[in-house]
Amino acid sequence: MEELHDVQLTEIKPLLTGQNRSNLQDVNCKEHDVETAHGVLHVTMRGVVKGNQPTILTYHDIGLNHKSCFNTLFNFEDMQEVTQHFSVLHVDAPGQQDNAPIFPTGYQYPTMEELAEMLPPVLSKLQVKSVIGIGVGAGAYVLTKLAMDKPSLVEGLILINIDLCAKGWVDWAASKLSSWTSSLVDNIMGHHFTSEELLENKEIIQTLRLHISQDIPQENLALFFSSYENRIDLDIDRPIPGLTGSDIVTLRCPVLLVVGDMSPAVDAVVDCNSRLDPTMTTLLKMADCGGLPQVVQPGRLAEAIKYFVQGMGYMPAAGMTRLVRSRSRASSASSM
Numbered sequence: 001m002e003e004l005h006d007v008q009l010t011e012i013k014p015l016l017t018g019q020n021r022s023n024l025q026d027v028n029c030k031e032h033d034v035e036t037a038h039g040v041l042h043v044t045m046r047g048v049v050k051g052n053q054p055t056i057l058t059y060h061d062i063g064l065n066h067k068s069c070f071n072t073l074f075n076f077e078d079m080q081e082v083t084q085h086f087s088v089l090h091v092d093a094p095g096q097q098d099n100a101p102i103f104p105t106g107y108q109y110p111t112m113e114e115l116a117e118m119l120p121p122v123l124s125k126l127q128v129k130s131v132i133g134i135g136v137g138a139g140a141y142v143l144t145k146l147a148m149d150k151p152s153l154v155e156g157l158i159l160i161n162i163d164l165c166a167k168g169w170v171d172w173a174a175s176k177l178s179s180w181t182s183s184l185v186d187n188i189m190g191h192h193f194t195s196e197e198l199l200e201n202k203e204i205i206q207t208l209r210l211h212i213s214q215d216i217p218q219e220n221l222a223l224f225f226s227s228y229e230n231r232i233d234l235d236i237d238r239p240i241p242g243l244t245g246s247d248i249v250t251l252r253c254p255v256l257l258v259v260g261d262m263s264p265a266v267d268a269v270v271d272c273n274s275r276l277d278p279t280m281t282t283l284l285k286m287a288d289c290g291g292l293p294q295v296v297q298p299g300r301l302a303e304a305i306k307y308f309v310q311g312m313g314y315m316p317a318a319g320m321t322r323l324v325r326s327r328s329r330a331s332s333a334s335s336m
Contacts, residue, residue, distance in 0.1 A: 059139030095220030
C-alpha cells in the first residue's frame with residue numbers, strides 16, 4: 001500500500017500589501033449580477049468560455065471575497081499557464097464582494113445548501129457547460145454540495161481546508177460561548193489560523209484581520225459566518241467494492257484535497273480524505289504552511305493545480321517541475 005508523504009514547502013511572505021497590492025486586482029475580467037431563486041449573486045468572469053473546455057469556478061472562504069482569496073494565486077506567473085487554457089468564474093458569496101450594500105434588517109441569508117443551488121442558474125446564464133471547482137473552507141463546502149447535486153456539471157474539484165461535517169454538540173457549545181466572549185473578527189481569525197499562528201502575529205495575520213474588519217460589511221459577514229456555522233453534514237461515503245453507484249453518496253469526479261500542516265483544518269481534511277474514492281482522490285499536505293496556502297504559497301499550489309488538470313486530460317503539454325504527490329489510500333490518516 002503506497003505511503004502518503006508530506007510535501008515539503010517553505011512558507012513565504014504573503015502577497016497582500018504594499019507594492020504587491022496589484023496582485024489583488026482583477027485582470028481581463030467582467031462582472032455580472034445574476035438573479036437566482038435565493039437572491040442576486042455577484043460573479044466575475046475572467047476570460048471567455050473556450051469551446052468545450054470546462055471553466056474554473058472559484059468560491060472563497062468566510063472573511064474573504066474572490067479578490068482577497070484567489071487573486072494572489074491567479075495573478076501569479078506560474079498560474080498563467082492554466083488561465084490561458086481556461087476561463088475563470090469567481091463567485092462572491094452574497095454580500096461579500098467589494099462595495100457590497102448592507103443587507104436590510106431581517107434579511108434571510110441563504111443556507112449553505114441554497115448557496116450551492118444558486119450556482120447552476122449562474123452557469124447557465126453565462127453559458128458555462130462544466131466546471132473545475134476550486135474552493136476554500138466554506139467555498140469548498142459549497143462546491144462539494146454542487147458536485148453532489150449536479151455531478152454532470154463538475155469535472156473536478158480542488159478543495160482547500162474542506163470540512164464536510166456539521167458542528168457537533170461540543171463544537172456548537174464552544175462556538176456559542178466564543179460568540180458571547182469574542183468578536184466576529186476573532187472568531188473568523190480562529191477559523192483560518194491556529195492559536196499558535198495567531199500568537200506569532202505575522203504580516204498575513206495583521207493584514208487579514210484588517211481586511212475582515214474593514215473591507216466587508218460586518219452585518220453581511222456575520223450572516224455568511226452564521227450560515228457556515230449551521231451547515232449540515234454532507235454524508236459522503238467511501239465507495240465499497242460490490243455496491244452499485246446508486247447505493248452510496250460520494251463524489252464521482254477527480255478531487256485534489258489541499259491543506260497546510262499548520263492549518264486548523266487538518267483533521268477535517270483527513271476525515272474528508274477517508275470518505276472519498278481513493279482511486280480518484282489526491283491529498284496534498286503542505287509542510288510549514290498555515291491556513292491560506294493559496295495566498296502564501298501560490299507558486300506551489302499553481303504547480304499542483306497544473307498536475308491535477310493534466311491528470312484530467314487537459315493541458316497535456318504543460319511544463320512541470322518536480323512536486324511530490326501521492327494517491328490517498330485507506331491508511332492516509334494514520335500516516336499523517
